[in-house]
Amino acid sequence: MSEKKKGAGFWFGMDAETFYPAFHAELERRLKILDEKLRTEGSLVTKCPMWSYAALAFAMLWAIVFAVLGYVNPIPLWAHMSFYGSLLILVVLIGIDRVRKGR
Amino acid sequence: MAKEAIEKEVLFGALPVLAEDRVYGFVDYVWLQMAYGIASWAFLVGGLTGIVLPATEAITAAIAGEGLGLFASAFYAVIFGRYGADQFLLTRAAFGNRGGNLQLAIWIPINYGWIAYSAFLFGMSAIKLTPLIWPQVPSVLATVWPGATLWAVIATAIASYVAWKGPIACKWFTRVTSPLMLIVLGGLIYYIFAVEGIGAVFARQPVAAYETRHLSWMNAFEWNLGLGFAWCYYWGQWSRLAKTESAALHGPWWGWGPVLCIAVVFSILTALIVGTFDPTDWFMAIGGATFGGIGLFLFAIANIGSIVLLIYTAAIPIKVAIPRIRWVHASVTIAAVPAVVLFQEVVFNNYAVFLTLIGCLWTVYGAIIFTDFFAFRKKKGYWTVDEIRDMYMMGKIFRYHKGFNLAAWITYLSSVIIYLGVYNPLTGYVGYFGVGFPWVSGLLLVFGYAIALYWLLMHLIYPQEVKRLRVVE
Incomplete structure (x- = not known):
């Protein structure tokens, strides 16, 4: 690599010889912490509780129901009303959960 | 590296x-994703849906x-939250080291498209708002060309500055712009329920429906599906924080899901009342000069929030x-400036084409990543630290064929061909196969097709890799 290419210039903040060794050293330090965390806790941060996925499943289920109903038509009113009702119940349940946990 | 330089690199x-x-909690995320999605995409797609379907059917399609x-x-x-890693870093596992970078090169222009819609919406708002405040405004600032384009450039310049300041500036900016968006949405809801009456809105017929109800519904479904799949490219840049x-x-989930859907639904209802898909036409039509002007102003500012997030999202990868x-080059020179060429009315008027024609690319990308993560990597606990390092270093593990995973790229390209055969995004009718749409959704079909083909090709082309991923150490 030529000196011109290696050096800091218009595009780069630092020259390659200063940047990459420090970058790789910091990357290694962070990967070591990541490794430790993955082995002990399975994640860098608090893991997602299983009930969180239930919210996804709920939404997916309604999306499928609406896709089928929209495709076959006509869409019955009960489908609309029960969707909004169940969404409200989900919001209330999550609210209760968060209040219970003091957040 | 000095401590400050490291913090900056993180x-x-x-x-x-x-x-x-990490700087983002749940509430920050909801604000953030609302700023992202509602100001532009939700209002535009809701507007499009509302001009082809009556309310009951439009809501289900959305x-x-x-x-x-x-x-x-x-x-x-x-997954991205677990590793604190960027979207396009982990993409290298599925597409290959160089393939991941090629995906980035494909996505950056797509992101220019998203920036263009937000920026042009700001421009369209500004050319309608300026004459109200300044009646003698020069016509150059009050016409679609070049007025809206000039305003769009100004919005992008402001947004680039905030994005350049980084994620904490983005967080505070969205804490301001998202509530503005909620005020706009609240105004629309009030108008629909209190002034127009929900029964009257549900009785209205769309102004630009297709020949049959089924064709209208399937097109609206396709546009909304396009927006839904669009998030495939946008998870990692934020989840890492x-x-x-x-x-x-x-x-x-909340920001792009239920909250965005509420915005889409009320956009549908407003479009049914006003009869146009352009949100900047709605405010004056329903609110008059005073309230319409205020609504337009808040809407314009909220769109800057959207551009900020798009620019930051592109700068990270x-x-x-x-x-x-x-x-400054990542966030301004590369991520923002080239988008200016798309600040044109023709791009703005073809939002439906963007959601479907270009939408095919992000849908297939999403399907491949989905299969790679959950069908192949999950059993092994996704990635080891050695594999993460290898992705950073562009090493041997994810080299596949000269840096490209052939299974992913064959799937990617063939899915686009299949999609254009089933659906013609330019016309909204069946593609060159002559069979498929509207009996089947093009995007949903290629999503399923890509999952199946990628899974099959991985077994055929890289059986050793598949075998390696089956063994849990």
Whole structure:
């Protein structure tokens, strides 16, 4: 690599010889912490509780129901009303959960 | 590297983000994703849906489309939050080292498209708002060309500055712009319920319906599905900054899911009343000069929030691909400036084409990532630290064929061909196969096709890799 290419210039903040060794050293330090965390806790941060996925499943289920109903038509009113009702119940349940946990 | 430089590299760059560096909690995420999605995309897609379908059917098309697209990819959020790694870094596992960078090169222009819609909406708002405040405004600032384009450039310049300041500036900016968006939405809801009456709105007929109800519904479903799948490219850049995996999942879930759907639904109803898909026409039509002007102003500011987030989102993977690049070039020169060429009325008027023609690319990308993460990597606990290092170093593990995973790329290209055969995004009718749409959705079909083909090709082309991923150490 030529000196011109290696050096800091218009595009780069630092020259390659200063940047990459420090970058790789910091990357290694962070990967070591990541490794430790993955082995002990399975994640860098608090893991997602299983009930969180239930919210996804709920939404997916309604999306499928609406896709089928929209495709076959006509869409019955009960489908609309029960969707909004169940969404409200989900919001209330999550609210209760968060209040219970003091957040 | 000095401590400050490292902090900068973490928040503005490529390094994995550790727990103590994370800056976004659940509430911040909801604000953030609302700022992202509602100001432009939700209002535009709601407007399009509302001009082809009556309310009852339009609402199902919106919820089904947004929901299926979004929730098929929502699991990714947890993965990026777990590793603190960027979207396009982990993409290298599925597409190959160089293939991941090629995906980035494909996506950056797509992101220009998204920026263009937000910026042009700001421009359209400004040319309608300026004559109200300044009646003698020069026509150059009050016409679609060049007025809206000039205003769009100004909005992008402001947004680039905020994005350049980094994620904490983005957080505070969205805390201001998202509530503005809620005020606009609240105004629309008030108008629909209190002034127009919900019964009257539900009785209205669309102004630009297709020949049959089924064709209208399927096109509307396709557009909404396009927006739902669009998030496939946008999980990792933000989830890496989440304080918990739960925040990484639930923030986007609520912001891009139910909250965005509420905005889409009320946009549908407003479009049915006003009879145009352009949100900047709605405010004056329903609110008059005073309230319409205020609504337009708040809407314009909220669109800047959207551009800020799009620019920051693009800048991070650019830093991943070229770690040494100056942040100003990643966030302004590359991520924002070229988008200016798309600030044109013709682009703005073809939002439906963008959601479907270009939408095919992000849908197939999402399907491949989905299969790679959950069919192949999950059993082994996704990635080891050695594999993460290899992705950073562009090493041997994910080299496949000269840096490209052939299974992924064959799937990617063939899916686009299949899609254009089934659906013609330019006309909204069946594609060159002459069979498929409207009996089947093009995007949903290629999503399923890509999952199946990628899974099959991985077994055929890389049986050793598949075998390696089956063994849990």
